Amino acid sequence: MKPIFKPFNASPDFPFSFVYRDTKTKQRELPDHLHDWYEMVYVHGGKGTFFIDRTFYDMNAGSLFLIPGNTIHRAFPDHEDPVTSTALFFNPALVQAQSLGEPFSYLQGFDWSKLNRIYRLLCGPDLAAGFEQGLREIDEELRASKTGMRHAVSLLLQRILLSVNRELGTGGRGQTAQAPAIGPLWMRDTLLFIDTHYADDIGLRELSKRASVSPAHFSRVFKQMTGMNVTGFIAAKRIVKAKEMLLATDRGVAQIAAECGFESLPHFHRLFKRIVGVTPAAYRRRPSLD
Known part of the structure; x- marks a missing residue:
């Protein structure tokens, strides 16, 4: 099977794509993902396996996957209890921030993932609750499409990324979450x-x-x-x-x-x-x- 480059039809002025609480099945999952945009996948429930780069991960409730651009990945939902997840895709240009006199980037979590080649963060209760709320608010903004919607979504995305970076920067469990021994x-x-x-x-x-x-x-x-x-x-x-x-x-x-x-x-x-x-x-x- 040939690898598939995932295209995005988003406006160049708003390089963002969002799939909220989608239940995956084997028939509906793309064969392979390979794209330039950054991606976050949050698992609300269900089970599955996520192949990222060279490692297999379990997918279960509270799992958060940080996938930098140009990283080969594919999700395999469980047949009996398929994963329900939310996926956010964005161009890094969307979250470029001023330095404001401190060394910070919203992409620090992705940089950490790429450097350590560990792509899964196990969310604690506080981070999971904040993530669920942030995703829900993004979905509401996109559905309402009121004035300033794009700015609101961008700010919510930045808030989510900030919470992830703080979790990783303060000894969050993602730093010690090792991939299980899946497969021979x-x-x-x-x-x-x-x-x-x-x-x-x-x-x-x-x-x-x-x-x-x-x-x-x-x-x-x-x-x-x-x-x-x-x-x-x-x-x-x-x-x-x-x-x-x-x-x-x-x-x-x-x-x-x-x-x-x-x-x-x-x-x-x-x-x-x-x-x-x-x-x-x-x-x-x-x-x-x-």
């Missing part, structure tokens, strides 16, 4: 191996041999747990790295393609446009917070 050990080892060897010439045959399982079994379990086949997952990893390099370096497109493991520049161009929606050159030209 060889699967977790494989994801770590791909994470550091994505640019190498690796595929199903080599990976299944390292895991000491048959290619058929490896392929079946890998797709069941990540939602993607091995080829698609490695390609998505390479595209994520290429996007980072396009914005953070002045290296040529051909050099980036080679360093990310693509065998030819035309192949890189085709895959990049299919996943991202624009060519590598066009992606580099647009603002970094687009």
Whole structure:
């Protein structure tokens, strides 16, 4: 299954998207998510598994997931007790704040998640109550659509992010919430191996041999747990790295393609446009917070 780049139809003046208290099922969940915007997912109830980057997490009431842009992720709702969750998507430009003389950013929680590669925060009662209230108020603002609605939503989003940052900054339980051991050990080892060897010439045959399982079994379990086949997952990893390099370096497109493991520049161009929606050159030209 090819990775899917999630598009947003929001106005450029108000880069925000909101899905309130949605109950997910296997049929209604997108195969894969890969997008530039930042995302928060709060679980109201139900059960499921969330695959983010290279780790599997349990989804249950009070779980909050902080997902920076360009992070591969997919939610798998439980068949008998599917997850009910709220998802907020936003462009980082929406929450840019003045320094006001103190070192603070509304994106600190996401920076912490990316640095530590821990994407789940277990909300305590106070944080959970505040989060539920903030989400409810955002939904009410969007439904009423009164004058100043966008400003109100932006302020509510900032309030939510502030509460998350304070929770993490004061020893919140998110700092010590380790991911449970979901799936076979060889699967977790494989994801770590791909994470550091994505640019190498690796595929199903080599990976299944390292895991000491048959290619058929490896392929079946890998797709069941990540939602993607091995080829698609490695390609998505390479595209994520290429996007980072396009914005953070002045290296040529051909050099980036080679360093990310693509065998030819035309192949890189085709895959990049299919996943991202624009060519590598066009992606580099647009603002970094687009």
